[in-house]
Amino acid sequence: TQLLEQSPQFLSIQEGENLTVYCNSSSVFSSLQWYRQEPGEGPVLLVTVVTGGEVKKLKRLTFQFGDARKDSSLHITAAQPGDTGLYLCAGLNYGQNFVFGPGTRLSVLP
Amino acid sequence: NAGVMQNPRHLVRRRGQEARLRCSPVKGHSHVYWYRQLPEEGLKFMVYLQKENIIDESGMPKERFSAEFPKEGPSILRIQQVVRGDSAAYFCASSPSLGDIQYFGAGTRLSVL
Numbered sequence: 001t002q003l004l005e006q007s008p009q010f011l012s013i014q015e016g017e018n019l020t021v022y023c024n025s026s027s028v029f030s031s032l033q034w035y036r037q038e039p040g041e042g043p044v045l046l047v048t049v050v051t052g053g054e055v056k057k058l059k060r061l062t063f064q065f066g067d068a069r070k071d072s073s074l075h076i077t078a079a080q081p082g083d084t085g086l087y088l089c090a091g092l093n094y095g096q097n098f099v100f101g102p103g104t105r106l107s108v109l110p
Numbered sequence: 111n112a113g114v115m116q117n118p119r120h121l122v123r124r125r126g127q128e129a130r131l132r133c134s135p136v137k138g139h140s141h142v143y144w145y146r147q148l149p150e151e152g153l154k155f156m157v158y159l160q161k162e163n164i165i166d167e168s169g170m171p172k173e174r175f176s177a178e179f180p181k182e183g184p185s186i187l188r189i190q191q192v193v194r195g196d197s198a199a200y201f202c203a204s205s206p207s208l209g210d211i212q213y214f215g216a217g218t219r220l221s222v223l
Contacts (some may be wrong), residue, residue, distance in 0.1 A: 006152075033211070042114075042201050042214035043153070088152055092209055097166060098143070102152040 003027075004091055004101035012107040016078055021087055021104040024071045029091035029099075032065055032072050037086040037103070046074075079108045113137065115184075116202050116215035123192050124223050131187040131218045135204030142185045143203045143212060144170075144177060153201060159185060192222045 004025045013019055023032070031050045035043035047056050049065035049072060056063045060083075062075040076083055086103045093099060115134040123129050135142050140161050145153040155169040159179035170177065174192075179185040189196055199219045203212035 030209070035214075040216075042116075042203075042216045044214070045211060048211060090153075097155065097158065098212065100145070100153040100155070105150070 004089055004099055006087075006089060006101040006104050008104060009102070010105050010107075012109065013079055015080055015108055015110050018075070018077050019079055019106070020073055020075045021106070022071065022073050023089035023091075023101055025091060025099075026070065027091070027093065028069050030069075030094055031092045032069070033090045033092070033098075034063055034072070034074055035088040035090065037088060038084075043086075043088055076106075079106075081108045081110050084108050114202060114204050114213050114215035116200075116218050118218060119216065120219050120221070122221045122223060125193055126191050129189040129192050129196070129220055129222075131189075131200050131202075131220070132184045133187070133202030133204075133215060134184040135202075136206075136213055139204035139206050139213075141205045141208060141210075142179050143205075144185075144187050145201045145203065147199045147201060147217075156187075156200075189220075192220075194222050196220060197222045 007022045033048045034046045037043040047063045052067045052069045054065045060077045064073045086105050088103045089101045090098045113136040142159045144156040147153050157170045157177045158166040174190045176188045199217045201217045203214045205212045
């Protein structure tokens with residue numbers, strides 16, 4: 001069974017701070033996606049990374065896919081209260097199924 | 111949420127009743143996925159369907175749970191004889207093809223009294 005682990009599980013920071021959250025697995029994925037989920041809503045796709053070593057930037061968010069395609073990180077610069085939410089990573093395995101991590105719950109305090 | 115519609119948004123059932131959750135995918139998407147989410151947890155895959163076919167139901171309990179995606183109409187996740195442990199948020203996602211980006215609905219929150 002392929003598993004994705006995410007760390008930290010919870011993170012509470014002040015507005016303006018930087019942070020990095022991690023998504024790790026012992027398995028190789030053909031691609032990996034990051035989602036943000038707000039309370040009472042469904043996950044919303046932020047980015048898909050496909051190539052090992054790939055780095056994608058989305059405004060203040062920087063996503064990196066590990067060289068071996070087993071892990072990924074999400075870095076947020078100058079966090080804002082609007083960044084608060086549950087950040088989920090999901091790996092697409094070669095059987096074409098998505099495996100979700102348990103998520104990192106981020107709280108950005110004003 | 112890119113057009114995936116789930117209803118109802120909230121559903122309350124008593125133990126032993128049936129729960130029917132509906133999901134209308136993005137127009138033109140023929141792949142539907144159902145996930146369950148417990149409070150403070152991530153998404154657990156339940157079942158993957160294409161039109162009129164169940165492709166992968168490895169995450170769905172063998173008893174009391176069933177899913178369908180008919181040629182016409184929404185996908186239905188049916189839970190018979192609900193128990194308190196079925197209380198959760200159930201999310202549906204759709205994609206245009208296998209392995210493509212999944213678009214999620216807002217979910218149905220099932221509460222079993």
